[in-house]
Amino acid sequence: MSKSINQVLLMGNLTRDPELRTTTGGQSVCSFSLAVNRSWQGSDGTTQDTVDYFDVTAWGKLGELVSQYLSKGRRCLVQGRLSQRSWEQDGQKRSKVEVVANDVTFLDSPGSQSRQNDGPSAAEKTAAGKSSKKDSDDVVVEDIDDKPIDLSEIPF
Structure with missing residues (x-):
């Protein structure tokens, strides 16, 4: 069967x-x-x-x-x-x-839909303020040592 x-x-x-x-x-x-x-x-x-x-x-x-x-x-x-x-x-x-x-x-998350309409969250604004290249999409700030990471340097 x-x-x-x-x-x-x-x-x-x-x-x-x-x-x-x-x-x-x-x-x-x-x-x-x-x-x-x-x-x-x-x-x-x-x-x-x-x-x-x-x-x-x-x-x-x-x-x-x-x-x-x-x-x-x-x-x-x-x-x-x-x-x-x-x-x-x-x-x-x-x-x-x-x-x-x-x-x-x-x-x-529940807040992610409303954030799309209201602009960046407070955490995103804080991370953007720590970045040395504010307008660049190639820089990500992590909480570790607060040093920016250049994504173009990652080999993959």
């Missing part, structure tokens, strides 16, 4: 805030949508960018954690399976394929 595999791995950004609901049986369920960017080369040789959107459902404690810690724009990695459901609405048959999450990994 052969086995079947139904496994999905997606990394992207939430397109909306997660919606947490509770079933009549008392189980938590969280729904959110994930935007996954991909690039491909067209027949004319130019790079094309496309976004694919996926609906994701997370059940139980996982759904509660997603609702608590993720918000629109945040990056995450979703591991799960595809699920198809069908129903009838207004006399028409409807169907939907969605991802049922088994695991969700939060890929950025």
